[in-house]
Amino acid sequence: MSIRRPQGLTSVITLVLLSVILLTSCGTFAEGSDGRITITIHTWEAGATGLHVYEQAIPEFEKAHPDIKVEIDSDTSSYYYSKLLTSLANGNGPDIFLVFDTSYPRFVNSGTVLDLTKYAQEKKYGIDPDKFYTSAWDMGTFKGQSYFLPKDLAVQSVLYNKTLFKQAGIPFPKAGWTMQDFADAAKKLTVTKNGRTEQWGSLLPGDYLPQGLEYMLPAYGGQFLSPDGKTADGYLNSPASEKAIAAYLDMYKQGISPTMSQTSGFGNLDLFQTGRVAMKWDSTWSMGTYLEDPKLEFDSVPMPLGSTGKSLTTSYVGGLAINSRSPHTEEAAEVLGFFASQRWAEINRYIATPALKGKAAEDMQREQPEYKAFFDQANVATRPPELSTLNWGKDVSQPLVTFLDNMILEPDRNLHEELQQTVEAIDAQLAETYSYEG
């Protein structure tokens, strides 16, 4: 007993010291022991499939660039920003990271991301805007300066189930079809038995703005915000915008698409793959799964034309940016150059459509013609409205999502009044944001 106590004291002190040492040693590791410079990339691509492309690409890059070591840090998209933002805030951010388009303006405004214009002008390390689909590259450009390299191309098309079209005796849709054609086909493809819908004509994107209203508004000549991104009044509530929103809500009223409540009830079940919906407005994310399913016979077609008669589509971008505070911006640009290469497009095409024109994109369309509509629309993708204002998520998206939820789930509400209230709420939020960050 008498010996044990001093030992206990010693061990307690050792423990305290050890924890202090452990905590203080959690600093940054700069250069590797082998003298190579380490470039970290933080990505929201995770899991076996998501990381597989990096596992393939990085050794190839490192072999060609023996002085650079690339490390991948990955989190699923839901948790991605919590880690990225905190690491940037405490000054330990990664050298290269992916940014959601909704926060492009803030990353640019705050000087967090490196201006890539000089590399683009000199086409240094292969960072060459001409190699990309114009719409994809332009999304990363603000006031003539480029900050984000498009990682891939994600435009929207309509996917349709050929088997269900044949069963209903409806001809397959073709490019140039209109919203009316779409709605008519969807109505014929909706099957109801004993008051219960067994099959819907289409799956519409509900309150998911990037796929829903962000297509409808420009298709009917409407807009979300003023060009300076500071007001919605006169834009979101303009006659053209209201007409677009009414046309969208009308499709829900006709019951051709399950509502968000109905889809969430299905959990993770894919309604298109299981034949519960005959069409779907979607990007390429699920294409891999659909193509592997031998029972699913499907194809894609460009978005139906709205009242403007102009062919257009929405797009989403994940942009790669360089941390302006990285001690190795030059090496990071060298790594970024790899993401502008055909080799990357070839490797990555198994999980995403290339943002680069050329061989990988051509191979993909030849081998899997289901992708063709996506590439056909690559150059008519509109610039997402997210890019036009500082805090789209809080100021515009959140009030609009609430508005859409209310309108879709309670269709008897007065559209004009609800829209006016929403515009007022959005403008109040915008004024607040711009008074601090504008």
Added chain:
Amino acid sequence: MTTIMHKESQSAAFRPQSGRKRATLEQRRNRLLYLMITPWIFGFLVFTAGPMIYSFYISLTRWNLLTPPRFIGAKNYTDLMKDPLFWQSLKVTTIYAFVSVPLDLLVALLLAILLNQKVRGLSIFRTILYLPSVVSGVAVSILFMWVFNPDFGLINAMLASIGITGPGWIGDPDWALPSLVVMSFWTVGGTMLIFLAGLQNVPVELQEAASIDGAGPLRKFFRITLPLLTPTILFNLVLAIIGQFQTFTQAFVMTKGGPQNATLFYVLQLFVQAFENMNMGYASAMAWVLFLIILVLTIVVMNTSGKWVFYQGENDK
């Protein structure tokens, strides 16, 4: 080392005679206690108290995490009062907590009582009932998305077999929150285990004495078991209040706050403000308001506990 040993044996030898020496020993014990808990105090200061103080400062600023925080005084707090989503999230969370806390405690207690019976295969039952608590919240959420599926989910399939058309559960604005309350029963294992430990601390002799005096099982439960279990109930109640006010995973994975914000839990809205809207100052203000709410509730529970919590041996002193 030998000197220490020598001193130790000396003090041991003198202990019975001297009150002063005894106090020194107590002091040393205290010192040892503090040394032993130093790593935790250190951890608390570095990982809890420090960040809390910092977050209070942040709550007085406007901070998008990319540019330096800008001091704006109490504006975040006054803005909160005007924010309909703040009130909605507070409403959802309060309703959920006030319904699920008592129900969860009741379910956990009933299960613990069952598991306290002497039946065959008891350890198997205990394992089965505790098992869901070990499963991660995300996995449980995904599982329940299937259970709640309106068309071919477990619950509606069972209801259909007796001729009842079940509701849309998590897809229906009126049923979404009740669905999550039902789901919370799935994870009462931890609470149940603490109740079980409490039940096993109830002295057998008291039960036997009551039996000899002619008390039936119900009377024994309400007169002996339940009063002796009140400290455990208090402990579980406080933990449950803290836990339920911080509900996040189910809503984050299953409903994203929808439909129509029916499951917009407070912490979910806080997360959205912090990491999706990049409003860290606002989110920090939300965190402090939640902290105060939980603090007040805990104080109320602790202060009223004198009236209904019975500590064994309390009357001996």
